[in-house]
Amino acid sequence: xxxxxxxxxxxxxxxxxxxxxxxxxxxxxxxxxxxxxxxxxxxxxxxxxxxxxxxxxxxxxxxxxxxxxxxxxxxxxxxxxxxxxxxxxxxxxxxxxxxxxxxxxxxxxxxxxxxxxxxxxxxxxxxxxxxxxxxxxxxxxxxxxxxxxxxxxxxxxxxxxxxxxxxxxxxxxxxxxxxxxxxxxxxxxxxxxxxxxxxxxxxxxxxxxxxxxxxxxxxxxxxxxxxxxxxxxxxxxxxxxxxxxxxxxxxxxxxxxxxxxxxxxxxxxxxxxxxxxxxxxxxxxxxxxxxxxxxxxxxxxxxxxxxxxxxxxxxxxxxxxxxxxxxxxxxxxxxxxxxxxxxxxxxx
Ligand code: AHG
Ligand code: MN
Ligand code: MN
Numbered sequence: 001x002x003x004x005x006x007x008x009x010x011x012x013x014x015x016x017x018x019x020x021x022x023x024x025x026x027x028x029x030x031x032x033x034x035x036x037x038x039x040x041x042x043x044x045x046x047x048x049x050x051x052x053x054x055x056x057x058x059x060x061x062x063x064x065x066x067x068x069x070x071x072x073x074x075x076x077x078x079x080x081x082x083x084x085x086x087x088x089x090x091x092x093x094x095x096x097x098x099x100x101x102x103x104x105x106x107x108x109x110x111x112x113x114x115x116x117x118x119x120x121x122x123x124x125x126x127x128x129x130x131x132x133x134x135x136x137x138x139x140x141x142x143x144x145x146x147x148x149x150x151x152x153x154x155x156x157x158x159x160x161x162x163x164x165x166x167x168x169x170x171x172x173x174x175x176x177x178x179x180x181x182x183x184x185x186x187x188x189x190x191x192x193x194x195x196x197x198x199x200x201x202x203x204x205x206x207x208x209x210x211x212x213x214x215x216x217x218x219x220x221x222x223x224x225x226x227x228x229x230x231x232x233x234x235x236x237x238x239x240x241x242x243x244x245x246x247x248x249x250x251x252x253x254x255x256x257x258x259x260x261x262x263x264x265x266x267x268x269x270x271x272x273x274x275x276x277x278x279x280x281x282x283x284x285x286x287x288x289x290x291x292x293x294x295x296x297x298x299x300x301x302x303x304x305x306x307x308x309x310x311x312x313x314x315x316x317x318x319x320x321x322x323x324x325x326x327x328x329x330x331x332x333x334x335x336x337x338x339x340x341x342x343x344x345x346x347x348x
Contacts, residue, residue: 016196016199016201016203017203017204018193018201018202018203018204019041019042019045019182019193019202019204020038020042022191022193022204023037023038023041023186024038026188029188036097036119036120036121037121037146037169037170037186039095039097040095040097040098040119040121040123040146041170041184043091043092043095043097044088044092044144044172044174045182045202046091047087047088047091047092047142048142048174048180048182049180049195049200050087050091051080051083051084051087051088051127051128051142051174051176052174052176052180052195054080054083054084054087055080055134055140055176056176069082071104071105072104072105072106072107072324080128080131080134080140081105081127081128081131082105084127084128084142085103085105085106085127085128087127088101088103088125088127088142089101089103089110092123093110093112093113093116094116095119096116096117096118096119097119097120097121098112098118098119098121098122098123099111099112099118099119099120099121099122099149099155099160100112100122100123100149100155100156100160100161101122101123101124101125102122102123102124102125102161102291102292102323103124103125103126103127103292104125104126104127104289104292104293104324105127107323107324108323109156109157109158109160109161109323111155111156112155118155120148120149121146121147121148121149121169122146122147122148122149122160122161123144123145123146124144124145124147124161124291124292124295124296125142125143125144125145125292126142126143126144126259126289126292126293127142128140128141128142129141129142129143129173129257129258129259129293130255130256130257130258130259130260132256133255133256133257133260138255138256138257138260139175139176139177139178139255139257139259139260139263140175140176140257140259140260141173141174141175141176141177141257141259141260141263142173142174142176142259143171143172143173143258143259143292143293143296143297144171144172144173144292144296145168145170145171145291145292145295145296145299146168146169146170146171147160147161147163147167147168147169148167148169158323161291161320161323162319162320162321162322162323163319163320164316164317164318164319164320165290165294165295165298165299165315165316165317165318166299166316166317168295168296168299168316169186169187170184170185170186170187170299171184171185171295171296171297171299171300172184172185172296172300173259173262173263173296173297173300175259175260175263177260177263179194179195180194180195180202181193181194181195181202181205181206181263182195182202183206183209183263183266183300184300185299185300185303185304187299187303188303189208189209189303189304190208190209190210190266190300190303190304191204191206191207191208191209192204192205192206192207192209193205193206194206206267209266209267209304210304210305211265211266211269211301211304211305211306211332211333211334212245212269212333213245213305213333213334213335214244214245214269214333214334214335214336215244215250215265215268215269215270215271215332215333215336216244216245216246216248216250216251216268216269216270217250217251217252217253217264217265217268217269217270217271218236218239218240218250218251218252218253218270218271218273218336219252219253219254219255219261219264219265219270219271219272219273220236220252220254220272220273220274220275221254221256221274222236222252222254224277224279227277227278227279227282228275228277228278229276229278231311231343231344231346232275232276232277232311232344234343235273235275235330235339235340235343235344236273238339238340238343239271239336240252250270253265253270258272258274258288258293258297259297262297262301262331265332265333266300266301266304266306269332269333270332270333270336271330271331271332271333271336271337271340272329272330272331272332273329273330273331273340274286274287274288274328274329275311275328275329275330276311276328282326285325285326285327285328286326286327286328286329287326288326288327288328288329289324289325289326289327290315290318290320290325290326290327291320291323291324291325293329294308294310294315294327294329294331295315295316295318295320297331298314298315298316298331299316301331301332302316305334306331306332306333306334306337307331307332307333307334307337307338308329308330308331308332308337309330309331309337309340309341310327310328310329310330311328311330311340311341311344311345312341312344312345315327315329315331330344
């Protein structure tokens with residue numbers, strides 16, 4: 001009797017398909033999955049294991065709380081933000097696979113030093129997303145986006161990062177939740193791996209994740225209603241007052257960590273919104289960063305059959321003009337995002 005998808009997933013988890021094996025198996029279909037790319041992902045995985053280790057013992061190791069610094073975005077830096085940022089920079093600049101990096105926590109491009117081997121990829125990352133949740137032991141994550149460096153361009157130049165989202169070679173996130181997971185796409189579907197602490201490896205647990213056409217969850221910080229324009233309020237009111245495809249009301253879920261809210265909606269079906277608002281620090285584009293938050297998650301969501309928009313256009317069609325550019329974000333099930341866009345554009 002043929003196995004169901006769930007039986008196959010359980011089997012591959014028990015018998016253990018690692019990410020390297022998974023990439024090797026799909027190398028023919030997935031040109032991005034070259035040996036170099038596989039090594040790049042392996043290095044990211046080691047960084048994430050180190051971060052996961054620190055996250056897991058955070059309450060014990062004087063690593064909770066603030067460093068006392070404020071980052072380039074004007075936000076308070078928590079100690080784990082700093083650890084995650086240092087772990088990624090330290091490991092990835094020694095990988096020999098990158099030529100430069102951009103972190104949410106660093107004002108400028110981080111060029112791989114000349115005395116270290118350089119590669120042909122550039123990496124953007126949010127070392128710790130949702131870090132205001134750390135002290136409460138809620139889920140947080142690391143988001144990454146990989147581009148090929150521009151041919152014949154110098155390593156440190158900004159243009160390597162000021163790109164369209166659709167040019168990404170791969171994107172993904174590590175989620176430090178009740179278990180640690182890696183979810184990634186290299187342009188051929190979205191795949192999830194769960195860290196098995198007893199084996200020390202990420203094993204395939206969610207093959208080919210797909211989103212339903214319409215979801216059942218809406219996620220937004222409604223405390224900002226007074227700062228939204230009329231159309232944004234109308235979008236949120238739509239999800240509050242409509243029935244989902246099962247004829248039931250949508251349900252509201254908001255963790256306050258984009259990566260965790262996104263992951264839940266990816267698996268259950270839903271829409272996450274962080275619209276533009278009129279607070280000084282967020283004007284005119286909201287809070288979330290294009291390069292290290294919106295674009296990588298947009299690549300993933302599209303590969304899972306969903307959509308991502310800034311309210312006017314597809315996130316992947318936006319060409320970055322600044323390293324720390326912010327964008328409004330509506331991301332999730334396709335028809336929910338299309339509905340939000342139609343309302344934002346005054347079409348309904
Ligand atoms: P970061 O921790 O990387 O600064 O990102 C925080 C972001 C995102 O994770 C989350 O969805 C959003 O901030 C929550 O913001 P509000 O508290 O304004 O809702
Ligand atoms: Mn973030
Ligand atoms: Mn962050």
